[in-house]
Amino acid sequence: MVRCPPPAAGVAAVLALLAAGLRAQQTIDGCQIFPTSNVWNVPVESLPVAANSATLIAHMQPTNGLHPDFGAALWNGGRIGIPYDSVAAASPGVPIDFATLGWSDESDPGPYPIPADPSIEGEPGDATGDRHVLVLEQGVCKLYETYYTYANGDSAMALNDDWPTVETCAAGAGGWCAASGARFDLSSNALRTDGWTSADAAGLPILPGLARYEEVATGEIRHALRFTVPSTVRAYLWPARHQAGSTNDASYPPMGLRVRLRASVDISGYTGQAKVILVALRRYGMILADNGSPWYVSGAPNRHWSNDALHSLGRLTGADFEVVDTSSLPQPGK
DSSP, rough: OOOOOHHHHHHHHHHHHHHHTOOOEETTTTTTSSSSTGGSSSTTTTOBBBBTHHHHTTTTTTBBBOOOEEESSTTTTSSOOOEEEEEEETOOOBEEEOOOTOOOOGSSSSOOOOOOOOOOOOOOSOSSSOOOOEEEEEETTEEEEESSOOOOOOEEEOOSSSOOOHHHOOOOTEEEEOOOOEETTTTTTOOOOOOOOOOSSSSSOSSGGGBBBHHTTTTTOOOOOEEEEEEOOSOOOOTTOOOOSSSSOOSSSBBBOOEOOOOOOTOTTHHHHHHHHHHHHHHEEEEEEOOSSSHHHHHHOOTOOOOOHHHHGGGBGGGEEEBBOOOOOTTTTT
């Protein structure tokens, strides 16, 4: 159970957070990334600490350092981070096949406006990981995201078989195969169907949780970030809609968990890009979106990142964070 504030204090805290959230507008190419009231955009610095925070943090490998999983240049031949593309309104859609490699029953069907040469996570290079593709359609402000994405004619290991086999993508000319995919209306707080995945294990969108150089350059990130830990419970909290856990032990974190940098942690020695990120982690925190390496924070690649500044964040560890009790927040879309 999580600790809730007294009713009067809870109402006051929520009103203050929503008022602060009115200025929390992440905009990309003319599209606001979800309403200001959206959970990604609402500050959580004044919400109470969850009663089970210490237990959950203890099961999230708290001695590991914070690791920005994004940066400049290349790593093993691939861009560092999760890239995204922005396409013009009414860009032509192409076929998407989710059945060959993954889960069509939990994916939004195509077509998706994926460009002919999209930015794929891990490329250029030997991109054998998650291979996310994120596409923002301008004008109509729709977001399309896919996981484990391969072009028509490519061969890949199918993820939906008990005994995985190598399959060839036969989506059709210009089409793509992916293990899962989702579409999001960026003007809406609507969530995925309960129990459905997305391009992320938690059934959440990925783009709104990325640290982007363009916003850091303005001096402020005004939204929560996405992060991963190795082990999760078979459960999820709003706004997550899906779990990918390996245990029933409630001491482990569920998908959708919100954490923040503790107010007592001294960040006065940080400057520039690192300081902007840390202020955001204290004010907006992070949302647990997938299983992966411990305390890996997601961002988009950009040649202007300072890898030295990002590496300095590793002086902080999981023990410097606490779990936020978000139960008093309005839960649109639930």
